[in-house]
Amino acid sequence: MTPLLAVNGVDKTFTMHLQGGQQLPVLRGLTFEVGRGECVVLTGASGVGKSSILKMVYGNYGVDAGTIVLDRAAGPLDLAGAGPRQILAARRDTMGYVSQFLRAVPRVPALQIVAEPLVARGVSRADAEERAAGLLGRLNIPERLWALPPATFSGGEQQRVNIARGFIAELPLLLLDEPTASLDVRNGEVVVELIREQLAAGVGMLGIFHDLDVRDAVANRAIDVEAFEAGPARMAG
Amino acid sequence: MTGEPISYNTGYLDEQTKRMLRRALLKAVAIPGFQVPFASREVPMPRGWGTGGVQVTAALIGEDDVLKVIDQGADDTTNAVSIRKFFVAVAGVATTTRTDEASIIQTRHRVPETPLSEDQIMVYQVPGPEPLRFLERRETETRRMHALEDYGLMYVKLYEDIATHGHIATTYDYPVMVNGRYLMSPSPIPSFDNPKLHRSPALHLFGAGREKRIYAVPPYTDVESLGFEDYPFEPQRFEDPCAICGSVGVYMDEIITDDAGSSMLVCSDTDHCERTAAAKTEQVPA
Amino acid sequence: MNTDDRVLMQARGVGHNYGDRFGCCDVSFELWPGEVLAVVGESGSGKTTLLGALSQRLALSEGTIRYRLADGEEVELSQLSESRVRNLWRSEWGFVHQNPEDGLRMHVSAGGNIGEPLMATGWRHYGTIRATASEWLERVEIPVSRIDDAPVTFSGGMRQRLQIARNLVVSPRLVFMDEPTSGLDVSVQARLLDLIRYLVAELGLAVVIVTHDLGVARLISHRTIVMKEGRVIESGLTDRVLDDPQAEYTQLLVSSILGG
Numbered sequence: 001m002t003p004l005l006a007v008n009g010v011d012k013t014f015t016m017h018l019q020g021g022q023q024l025p026v027l028r029g030l031t032f033e034v035g036r037g038e039c040v041v042l043t044g045a046s047g048v049g050k051s052s053i054l055k056m057v058y059g060n061y062g063v064d065a066g067t068i069v070l071d072r073a074a075g076p077l078d079l080a081g082a083g084p085r086q087i088l089a090a091r092r093d094t095m096g097y098v099s100q101f102l103r104a105v106p107r108v109p110a111l112q113i114v115a116e117p118l119v120a121r122g123v124s125r126a127d128a129e130e131r132a133a134g135l136l137g138r139l140n141i142p143e144r145l146w147a148l149p150p151a152t153f154s155g156g157e158q159q160r161v162n163i164a165r166g167f168i169a170e171l172p173l174l175l176l177d178e179p180t181a182s183l184d185v186r187n188g189e190v191v192v193e194l195i196r197e198q199l200a201a202g203v204g205m206l207g208i209f210h211d212l213d214v215r216d217a218v219a220n221r222a223i224d225v226e227a228f229e230a231g232p233a234r235m236a237g
Numbered sequence: 238m239t240g241e242p243i244s245y246n247t248g249y250l251d252e253q254t255k256r257m258l259r260r261a262l263l264k265a266v267a268i269p270g271f272q273v274p275f276a277s278r279e280v281p282m283p284r285g286w287g288t289g290g291v292q293v294t295a296a297l298i299g300e301d302d303v304l305k306v307i308d309q310g311a312d313d314t315t316n317a318v319s320i321r322k323f324f325v326a327v328a329g330v331a332t333t334t335r336t337d338e339a340s341i342i343q344t345r346h347r348v349p350e351t352p353l354s355e356d357q358i359m360v361y362q363v364p365g366p367e368p369l370r371f372l373e374r375r376e377t378e379t380r381r382m383h384a385l386e387d388y389g390l391m392y393v394k395l396y397e398d399i400a401t402h403g404h405i406a407t408t409y410d411y412p413v414m415v416n417g418r419y420l421m422s423p424s425p426i427p428s429f430d431n432p433k434l435h436r437s438p439a440l441h442l443f444g445a446g447r448e449k450r451i452y453a454v455p456p457y458t459d460v461e462s463l464g465f466e467d468y469p470f471e472p473q474r475f476e477d478p479c480a481i482c483g484s485v486g487v488y489m490d491e492i493i494t495d496d497a498g499s500s501m502l503v504c505s506d507t508d509h510c511e512r513t514a515a516a517k518t519e520q521v522p523a
Numbered sequence: 524m525n526t527d528d529r530v531l532m533q534a535r536g537v538g539h540n541y542g543d544r545f546g547c548c549d550v551s552f553e554l555w556p557g558e559v560l561a562v563v564g565e566s567g568s569g570k571t572t573l574l575g576a577l578s579q580r581l582a583l584s585e586g587t588i589r590y591r592l593a594d595g596e597e598v599e600l601s602q603l604s605e606s607r608v609r610n611l612w613r614s615e616w617g618f619v620h621q622n623p624e625d626g627l628r629m630h631v632s633a634g635g636n637i638g639e640p641l642m643a644t645g646w647r648h649y650g651t652i653r654a655t656a657s658e659w660l661e662r663v664e665i666p667v668s669r670i671d672d673a674p675v676t677f678s679g680g681m682r683q684r685l686q687i688a689r690n691l692v693v694s695p696r697l698v699f700m701d702e703p704t705s706g707l708d709v710s711v712q713a714r715l716l717d718l719i720r721y722l723v724a725e726l727g728l729a730v731v732i733v734t735h736d737l738g739v740a741r742l743i744s745h746r747t748i749v750m751k752e753g754r755v756i757e758s759g760l761t762d763r764v765l766d767d768p769q770a771e772y773t774q775l776l777v778s779s780i781l782g783g
Contacts, residue, residue: 018774055766059760060763061767084759084760084763088745107714385606389639389642390643392639396635396653400671401671465652467648467649
């Protein structure tokens, strides 16, 4: 059974040109898989590179070596070597991403932000907004906020908009970076429910959870990122 | 001051100049509506007083011609009289006020009511030959627009008229499309006269002295006044008859008759008015 | 995003020289329908020169630009006749100038400005032209009651939105934008960028946008090219170029964003 996501021998080093070219190796030989219907969590100390892994899979960060093969409906794609158009296509049809912070376009209403991933996939705006409303309701965002841009929302409210946007398209792979970080217990439970529903539907997930209760509630497997930590920082050359 | 009277070349201009003008005229006739640049000469009147028209007439006029000159339809205004006298002095031609007797008719601001024939040439005095000038100041750009048949801007002007006034407000110098290709300014004749150019049997020549351009509408050429499908070109209408001769459907001037502001409408074409009135008098039983 | 698979424009080794100096050199990229490509750089980076060379406003000193016309024909842009280039501008291309006065007829009414490209392509029904202009005023959030007002009476942001409407009314396939938001107040900029994003997505436009503002690039572009002193320093997916910059100059630019 082809894994949904296969990461193999990935290296990542940051070169800080503005600091005299200092190199910051982060990961070496990173290797793991994510299967459909399973939730794989990344564990390890803060700063070890967990967020960077999610960003490399999403194409937001580049990769220095190795492969990241995504099993798309259109065929396997090595995200490590893929061009911008392919990555954008993969984000549209296969990969969702719930980041830690909502980086929303200013002035766009919350409902529209959440509906956007569906609209991008060809769903009518009306249908997309109906489903968005459903999700926002589940996440306890009051209806009076739906027509407002989230920039003025509380941190927790913004995060729930973020989550709704990440979950709405039910894409095969979902990347989750601390999805419950600023949520209270009640909303955290809603998110756990959402995760379980999608896992049951066959969605594969790769996530970072600092909340141990949530992690235990959803994780199938853990990957200890410290095992792939690269060597100490050194100067270039 | 006595002495030998000055002897002018026929038509005032020297022969080489006349040849240059005729070449320009031939080009103009070959490309209906296209503005042909020419080397505009000094003539004994300032720019803005018809020097273009005068140069065209001078290039064509010969001893067999009969010249009529009108200004706003009248033969007896100062300018018409001056120009007529000028050509009498320098070309020794016969002159007339009757449209049907003239071989060359030089005009400012009107086309005669009397239909023209194939033997006649109309010469128009043109202040501004470029119909797009007031919307596009650059000569380089308007030349390109003509070359590439890029005339959207002219319709913008008509659009603006309709948006502002509810109808196309241009009542004179109404832009036309000549031979389906070139956008042309018919000179400041009233839009009422535009239809007279369409497939006219006469030759129509246009001279702009200050702007140094000559253009032409050869006989039987299509001349179409611009408009929109829902706001088509409509020439002005005059419903009232002339107070002097009783003609209807001709272009009228309004004449103020006293200090109280009373006015009457009379034919702008004085020749037409005179003859119509004379014909009516003949019919009235003695 | 328009998923038409055939590339729209292919630039190879594009360069333009000003005498001995080169304004830009050796620029290569591909552009697909529905994509927004940002060209970022500081003053003197060559980004505006590149835009000029691509849009045929400047002659190509070196390189080639292949473009696929609406009817499918592929042409080498630098070899097109003036008449064909003018045709492109009338029916397939748009150009949004930094200064709206350069892209509008300031003393012609808003309706006339939007209607002109229609009239230039043969529209001859006043009522339809006016109705279409009204629709577009609504789309760019200019009150329809201002349809007969000339842009000389508009604010900067409104002028810019009118310029956008005028460019998009003929449904172009490719729009060039030269710093469309600079000089505008911050909130006005945000509103304008919103509008551009929305219209790009709705109409499936391809856009090449020149900007010195990385925030603008992040907000509306899929891909970004970073230029310095006439050359391409780095290029790729916008969020990657901004979040994981590889080149030294790109890292410098990114770190210089005020407020982070």
